[in-house]
Amino acid sequence: MIVENFRLEPGSVIPNNPRLPVIVYRQVFDDKHGLAVAFEDRFTVHGWRGLWRNGIYDYHHYHSGAHEVLGIARGAGRVMLGGPEGMDVTLAAGDCVLLPAGTGHCRLSASPDFLVIGGYPPGQHADMQIEAPDAAMLATIRDCPLPDDDPIEGGDGALASLWRRLAP
Numbered sequence: 001m002i003v004e005n006f007r008l009e010p011g012s013v014i015p016n017n018p019r020l021p022v023i024v025y026r027q028v029f030d031d032k033h034g035l036a037v038a039f040e041d042r043f044t045v046h047g048w049r050g051l052w053r054n055g056i057y058d059y060h061h062y063h064s065g066a067h068e069v070l071g072i073a074r075g076a077g078r079v080m081l082g083g084p085e086g087m088d089v090t091l092a093a094g095d096c097v098l099l100p101a102g103t104g105h106c107r108l109s110a111s112p113d114f115l116v117i118g119g120y121p122p123g124q125h126a127d128m129q130i131e132a133p134d135a136a137m138l139a140t141i142r143d144c145p146l147p148d149d150d151p152i153e154g155g156d157g158a159l160a161s162l163w164r165r166l167a168p
Contacts, residue, residue, distance in 0.1 A: 002026040003158045006087065013132045014062055014083025014104030018142055019166045022081055023098040023158045024089065028071070032093055039071030039096070039117040046149040048119040050126075055114055056107040060084060063101060064133065064140045066124035069151040070105075071096040071117040077110030096152055098159065102133075102141035121147035 004024040008016040029038050040051055048069055056070065060083050076092040083104035091097060099105060107114075120126065124144070133141065146164065150157025 001028055001152075005158065005162050008082035008086055008103060011083035011085040011104065013130075014060060014086070015102045015133045015138060015141055016062075016082050016086075016104060017100035017102045018138075020100035020163050021166075022100065022103060023162060024091075025096040025098075025152050025158070027094045028096050028152055029094050035071070035093055036073035036115060036117055039073055043069060043071070043117070043119045043151050046151050046154050047122055047147070048149075048151045049122050050124075051117060051119040053115060053117055055110060055116055056105060058107045060104050060106040060130065062104045062129050063099075063126045064129055064137045065101065065127050065144060066120045067101050067144060067147060068099045068103075068126065069096065069119050070099070073115040073117050075111035075114035077114045078108040080104070080106045080108050098151060100163070101144035102138075119151065121145070 005021040007021045010016050072091045072093050072095045079089050081087050149155050150159035
C-alpha cells in the first residue's frame with residue numbers, strides 16, 4: 001500500500017480544511033474480489049460508522065461536520081477534490097481516500113461499474129453543503145473532532161501521523 005497526502009487551498013465556494021490534508025491510500029487490498037465487504041469490514045473494525053454503498057455525486061459538495069472515507073470497491077473514476085479550483089485525482093478499485101471536513105469532492109467521470117463504500121467517524125454525519133460557508137460553518141469545519149482511529153490502518157495509521165500532529 002502506498003499512502004499519499006496533500007493539502008487543498010480554500011476555493012471560491014469550497015472551503016476545504018484549513019489544516020488537515022487529504023489522505024489517499026493506493027491499493028489497500030491485494031485481492032480485488034470482494035472489495036466492498038473488505039472495505040466495510042475494515043472501516044467497521046476501526047470504528048467508522050454510517051456505512052453506505054453508492055458512487056460519488058457529480059457536483060461539487062462538502063461536509064462541514066464530518067470527515068468522510070471513500071473506499072473504491074469496483075471500477076475506476078476521476079474525482080475533483082477541493083472544488084472547481086482543486087485537484088483531479090484518479091481512483092481505482094482498491095484505493096481509498098480520507099477527506100477531512102470541508103473538503104470538496106465531485107465525480108468527473110467513472111466506469112459503469114464504479115462502486116464506492118463510504119463512512120464517517122462515530123457521531124459524525126454527512127451534512128451536504130454546496131454553498132460557500134459562513135463564519136459559523138468555517139468554525140464547525142475547523143473544530144470537527146478527529147476520529148480515534150484511521151479507517152484503514154487503525155490507531156497508528158496515516159491519520160495519527162498526518163492529522164494528529166496538526167490538530168490544535
